[in-house]
Amino acid sequence: MKCKEMGGAGGGNDIQWCFSQVKGAVDDDVAEADIISTVEFNHSGELLATGDKGGRVVIFQQEQENKIQSHSRGEYNVYSTFQSHEPEFDYLKSLEIEEKINKIRWLPQKNAAQFLLSTNDKTIKLWKISERDKRPEGYNLKEEDGRYRDPTTVTTLRVPVFRPMDLMVEASPRRIFANAHTYHINSISINSDYETYLSADDLRINLWHLEITDRSFNIVDIKPANMEELTEVITAAEFHPNSCNTFVYSSSKGTIRLCDMRASALCDRHSKLFEEPEDPSNRSFFSEIISSISDVKFSHSGRYMMTRDYLSVKIWDLNMENRPVETYQVHEYLRSKLCSLYENDCIFDKFECCWNGSDSVVMTGSYNNFFRMFDRNTKRDITLEASRENNKPRTVLKPRKVCASGKRKKDEISVDSLDFNKKILHTAWHPKENIIAVATTNNLYIFQDKVN
């Protein structure tokens, strides 16, 4: 069903997005530890991981429903919860190290267990998540409740057997990659060789082998000899999805550098520099700050990459460095509010962005719990809201519109009534299906397209 006035986005047909689930506390009183700080689907989309400010990781698993019979795709239910990072104290600097999970990245599944990397500001951990649905019973020296039997009472011997038990999901830390970052880690990215990964902080990028925790190679170092001359920091980094020698990193000045690890051991000199010249008509005091890139993501194909700065999303062709091939305005109406947003620090908010599985639609968050999708083919965009008001399953989300100035139409929201405390920084798109996970401050919303 085409609804032109709704401006649906998604592939060749217009998608209608429906509410599916919401996770998290209902009340408005947000506990700081519950603030969601990262969201990530695994490679199959069956698992959805979230990290929060309290250092916890919660993994949801999609139920494998009979798709012919069900109205919708399987629901996501809690699969595992564990404390990934604890707060630490840096005694040298007299500062706390936050336990907030900055990023989670899944490894592709190789056996029955699942592996993911989670990181806070300083330490990366490799977690193994495994299922246990059998347990041994019939020990000779132990009772079933665990008490030890007096050996002298044992008259016969038996072999313990495995019996089914309630499914238990265990998470155990398998590797801890610590003490390699002086500054705050903002990105981790697993290489397509599935053996190495990179971690990036404000000034350096390190290359690790997943098996080796006591050594990492520094591949990018932009720290100036004289810190007084520091004017630019690294904001995000990612490996190319197919070329294991290629990665990109973005900066606070709006540039993206593509580096080839074959060129030299230290990739301080980029192979390509992606930068769009500034539009002189939009110049302001805040030009630099709003050009700072908060997220960079390769397309699944590896041909394009997407960057998110404060006001827009840009799609770059890796073969063209001087300008993006597509630019989408996320919330241009904020351009006249930059001074206030600078004052209340909102201008420093780091929005992430993501691709859909076919690289035809991109999504990113905004304020007032709005999120935006841009269809690259139809050039249509849509604004939706993550709100508990629409929380009946299969309720189709109504497109939202922000009225920048002038007369506000019915159902539109004026810029001044936007709630800047309700920001959607983290979104994720299922790698294969039209299922999206959208994180508000402390709630995780799952939406899917309407299945008829």
Added chain:
Amino acid sequence: MLGKGEKRKFDEHEDGLEGKILAPSDGPSKVSYTLQRQTIFNISLMKLYNHRPLTEPSLQKTVLINNMLRRIQEELKQEGSLRPALAAAAAPAPPPRPAPPPPPPGPLSDSYREAPPPAPAPAPPPPAGGDLGSTTPLDACLTPASLLEDDDDGTFCTSPAAPPAAPLRLPAPAPPPPPPPPPPPPAPEKDSFASALDEIEELCPTPTSPGAAAAAAAAAAGPDGSRGGAAAKPDDPKLMDPLPGNFEITTSTGFLTDLTLDDILFADIDTSMYDFDPCTSAAGTASKMAPVSVSADDLLKTLAPYSSQPVAPSQPFKMDLTELDHIMEVLVGS
């Protein structure tokens, strides 16, 4: 908000601080451009010095705010205006410029009445933000500055230990130094200022956060900062690494060398300010400063009296000392 005379019509163009991006060449919005720039400058300083985190402040945020301050400072320099109080207050500094830009041509009074040729033409390009209205004509600071044209240097001699207050005092860039532009004598200024900062340092307990520690160390000496800068190695993160705060150490002292002040300015400083905790913390010991959330509106309100009142040249300084006290009270929240 802007008050009397011709400036009243500026209100129509003002949307608080918002509204369209102000092009410096717009006639009526020049003062609002300057006002906006000043407010942004103040906000930036507040962000740097008021932050009292338990965790390390975001380096990205610090760098961006520092770049903002540098850009504004460069712009002010290019306008040929000397804002010594602002200059002293601003911790971040660009790398030393090869030469200060020459003053605008003509006598001071003339330069404010007519549109002068673009000052930045002979000046070296600024580091990061020269594209930001680099051709701001001097009549951007027209009306208030013309009232200050006969000020002696004492006008700008606000306590360098009170940076948030000092910029508030000056609604417009100060007139350029009397020709010829005195090349900055870094040694004597540094001594007088550095020794004043040493005084402050003694008054304050050792701050606990590195930002504060670093900023406090700024009072000690520039070389300390550079020592901090050389400390870290990538493979030994346990060393005390140059932090954002350290970044401020060197920049603040580096900045001082750029000042084109002479000793007269510092001689007039009322050192009783240094006993003020907020002053000392404003000078660099961030931990002493009570966290103050001053909205842009508040800053504008404090700015307003200065921009609107036509004051006799000799008066601003006297008036401002009492107002300075008041402002410091507001900032301290006591």
